[in-house]
Amino acid sequence: MPYGWIGKILRIDLTNKDISVIDTMKYAPQFIGGRGISIKIAWDELKPGVGPYDPENIMIFMTGPLTGTLAPTSGRGMISSISPRVYPDPWFTRSNVGGYWAPELKYAGFDGLIIVGKAETPVYLWINDGHVEIKDAKELWGKGTLATQKILKDIHGEKVQSLCIGPAGENLVLFSTIQHNLSNASGQAGFGGVMGSKNLKAIAIRGTGGVEIADPSGFMEACKYVENLVKNGPNFVYMLAPKVAPPDRINCSAACPCNCEPRAKRNVPAKISSGFLTMMEHCLDPMFSWGWERTEYNREDVPEIKTKATPGFDGGIDVQCLNEDLGLSGWEYVNFYPWFEVFVRNGVKELKGLKLDIDSPKFWYDFIRMVANREGVGDIFADSVIRASERLKDLRVPEELWDELKRVAHFIQPAYGFPSHRLGRAAESQPSPIWIFSMLHWAFDTRDPMSSHHQSSFIEYIFPPHHGVPNPVANVPFKKIKTTYEKLFGNGDIIEPGFEPMDEKVKCAIWHQHRSCIKDSLLLCDWVFPRTFASFGSQEELDKATDLVGDIDAESKLFIPATGIEMSSKDLEKAGERIYNLERALHIRNYNRNRKVDETIEWVCELPEKTDGTKLDKDIFNKLIDTYYKFRGWNKTNAWPTKDKLKELGLEDVARVIYR
Ligand code: SF4
Incomplete structure (x- = not known):
């Protein structure tokens, strides 16, 4: 064994x-x-x-x-x-x-x-x-x-x-x-x-069995070491979050010692005591229960998109619980609200008998049930916002509104049909340079790429305004961020606004993609790994630190004593690269993935970023993805891994299939 x-x-x-x-x-x-x-x-x-x-x-x-x-x-x-x-x-x-x-x-x-x-x-x-x-x-x-x-x-x-x-x-x-x-x-x-x-x-x-560990005492030491790294929260952003210990904090998963968003426990038990409780979904919780409102854009060339959870605390929790019980993704509610808001703003108050009373909790309870059961007009919405936007005739929407409603739907679900989570454009803003990483992750992934992007996106919290947050969540001098990038990637300018140094920015994005494959394969939490950034117990601790570097060898330090196999961070990264390339090969063989598909996201990035006004044009976009293909070892014409790259990764059999 x-x-x-x-x-x-x-x-x-x-x-x-x-x-x-x-x-x-x-x-x-x-x-x-x-x-x-x-x-x-x-x-x-x-x-x-x-x-x-x-x-x-x-x-x-x-x-x-x-x-x-x-x-x-x-x-x-x-x-x-x-x-x-x-x-x-x-x-x-x-x-x-x-x-x-x-x-x-x-x-x-x-x-x-x-x-x-x-x-x-x-x-x-x-x-x-x-x-x-x-x-x-x-x-x-x-x-x-x-x-x-x-x-x-x-x-x-x-x-x-x-x-x-x-x-x-x-x-x-x-x-x-x-x-x-x-x-x-x-x-x-x-x-x-x-x-x-x-x-x-x-x-x-x-199951009543267990997992055999190669070096039990070494592994326990490694677990204690990593627990110390993560116990204050996923990273420095959370150091000011209230410190709550179990049993008042309920983590979402087994073996998690992280001080992660303890607000869940505070909100939910009053409503539910089912014994199934773990934790409300982090991001949806404030939207549902706090009435958080944000208007991301106010420009003529970009539609106004509002996300507002009007059911309020009790209604919001109920809406989310109903989603969970019927087996629906709560993110789609967050997508339907701003879309329906555009209908209402344009005088459409009813869709085939469904009254768009979108500020009423009852509307959402009824809507969610109709969708889950594909009842009546719910059958159309059960196919998601983006596909419903192609059924406006069936919904009897006046034709003069079709273009605007389709445009907004594409802002809400801009690529591959997934919500614009951390895209840096569309329904969310992110200052440069963070959105360049976002754009690269979106361009090449097969879904919204949060597992690649969570760690780099955390930096946005110190670049307000972000999500309507006017002030930094933590007082972190920019110099410390630059020093962190200098130590991790050899060049602190990666984190400077703008497109240069492009080579280093692209290599940084690729590194995150490989690390995403590692954490998704070991399997560890997306919020917490890789430990690019440290977490701190207080502002004073952070003030004393000269940089924010965590420990990017933490995964390897756990893996080696657990398995008895000597795989350094570099070895794990090579495995991550193998996984990423095999995903690409599967998509080439089964879905004809190519450069044109990688360019799906480009139109969004040509819009000016709300916070600093930067935007891509076609030339810069092409240069960015050409640079990406170069460092990946992919052919820039068809976006395929070269035979040499596949051979280097031990995927010769894969090369034989896609190149036959
Ligand atoms: S999301 Fe991650 S850090 Fe938070 S409780 Fe779950 S496993 Fe722990």
Whole structure:
């Protein structure tokens, strides 16, 4: 048995009820785990031409070598499949989820779970200490995610951890979630609908095993060391957040010692005491419950977009809980509000009988139910904002408004059908140079690229105004940020506004992409790794520090004693590069990914940035992505990895396929 990994991946074909086991070490350590092993399995198994709801679509639920251990923030798991929400056409991507199911899967004897096929009638999986059963789920079908999990606990015991879908997933809503506990969800990719298409209602897991560690005492030392790095919060931005210790703080995932957004506990227990509570989603919480209002633009060339959560505290929590129970992504509510606001502003008060009373909590309760059940006009909105914007005739909207409503929809969901999360343009502003990193991550990813971008985007909090925040959240002299970049990347000017030094800016973005692959594969929390920035206990501690450098070797320091395999940060980065290139190769082979697709995001970046007025023109954009292809070792004409690059990464077989 290997150390860190369990050594077994379960494979279930729901069509013929075939259950088998694959050796994890076919893929590890070269693809690490999580996102990395998933992309290798997809490369091996997923044929071109398969759609998200075809039985041939594959669902991969993967853990990593640190999952189920005490490694800080290691309680998360990765789900990968063809996403139905990707626009204009579905493709393969990923969506990770925290909680307790991933460690439980390892304790039950498996590193991962591959699901193909389609059951004839609704079923759920019962994975219990190495034994697997496909069980009848007729009684669960139609139930909300909370009731489903409660019933599974009643049947299989209180310690069971479940992933399940609600009515939204059963009805193939494009932004339906796979839910775990109250508030952990694989939310952005619409994977709830993929489970629904397979007639798979839930996966219930119970395990009493453990994870073998190569060097237990060395690993405990490493865990304590990393806990000290992260305990004050994800990074320096959070040092002023109130320090709350368990049990008053409830972290979203197993093995997380981080002082992460403790407001959740403060808000929620008054409303819910279901026993499923972990934590409200960070970003949605203020929008739902605090009535946070922001107007990002006020320019003639950019539509006015308002995000305002008017249900207020009680209504906001209820709206989000209803989303979670029905298995819907709350982000889509945040997208529908500003879109509907444009309808109302232009005098459209009703859509095929749906009164746009968007400042009323009742409107949202009714709307969310209609969408989850695809009732009436909810059937159109169940296909997301961007696709609904192509159905304005069906919605009987006056034709003179179509252009404006389509334009706003594209601002809200600017690329691949995903919300404009940290794009730096459209519905969010970010000062230069942060948006250049955002733009590069968006250009080349397969979804909204938060796992690449969270760490660099944290700096924006000291460049207000940002999200309507007028003052820096922390008093950090710019010199300290520059010194940090100097130490990490050899050039502090990377963080200066503007496009130069372009080579260094591009290399920095590529580095973050590789580190994103590492954390998504080990699996560690997106907020916390890599430790580019330190977190501090107080402003005084930060004032004393000459820079903000965290420890970018933290992952390697955990990995080596856990697995007994000597992989330095550089070795892990090479694995990250291998994973990123294999993702590109899969998208070339299955979806004809090319330079034109990479340019999808360009139109947004040609708009002036709100805070400093910088913008791209076509020439600068071309220069940026040419530079990117150069440092990636990709052909700049078709955006493919060169044969030499694939060979360097040990992917000769992949080169033979895409170059044949
Ligand atoms: S740092 Fe926050 S988001 Fe990350 S695992 Fe911990 S509680 Fe969850």
